[in-house]
Amino acid sequence: MAGEVLQLTGVGVRRDGATLLHDVDWTVEEDERWAVIGPNGAGKTTLLQVASTLLFPTEGTVELLGERLGKVDVFELRPRIGLASAALAERVPAGEKVLDLVLTGSYAVLGRWTEEYDSADVGRAVRLLEQLGVGELAGRRFDTLSEGERKRVQIARALMPDPELLLLDEPAAGLDLGGREDLLQRLTGLAASFDAPTSVLVTHHLEEIPPGFTHVMLVREGGIVAQGPLERVLTKESLSETFGLPLVVEHHADVDRWSARAVR
């Protein structure tokens, strides 16, 4: 049965006198897979921080997995949410082993202290790393990995708790073309699996929307330009308004991929 996984109503975020988000009304239903697209500084990461309980909004309400933010212990909610973001990667303790980083995803914590993991947990972590194509890195230190390897390990970690909501902040940023295409294939496979979590993926590029994604939100200067089903919302008009320059949009329907370029 479909239900609301995430609902933001009248959400605004202000920091140090700056408005990072304003008037955000957004509902993500179970089984939906959203791309959030917008230029640098539009507020995408701020939006994911709110959605992952890391940031409490200045105004508005957030309903997450049936709970109201502010009335629930976020430490109970966090393990139900999988998050992969550059900000999280920066906080990984020096010397942390890849396997430990994935295992601690079970509790949405960083650094292995007192948790006990059984062999089933370790087996799942290794399987997820293999699924992302980085099984051989389980014993390596996270801080020795390449950017592409780090991205994959982070996604494996985000999937570790079998989350009900998966949040990916620019998972393909910094990857070479082959790495991007490979990651996209894996995300496509994930999106197509019957037990796929509801997902939100932040990106700058239409080319990075995995096939099988269903909805898009376009963000500019902290506000929503347009949102809804991909095919309806991703038009040259809405994208041009979002990025502030004339763009054309193409949907390659045979492979369900998108692309955009400036009008010459």
Ligand SMILES: Nc1ncnc2c1ncn2[C@@H]1O[C@H](COP(=O)(O)OP(=O)(O)OP(=O)(O)O)[C@@H](O)[C@H]1O
């Ligand atoms: N503490 C703060 N005080 C003032 N402005 C802030 C603060 N934190 C973030 N901002 C600004 O808020 C805006 C939104 O930032 P955010 O990281 O959400 O954007 P983004 O869409 O994810 O950008 P990018 O695509 O570059 O990663 C940016 O202009 C940023 O400089």
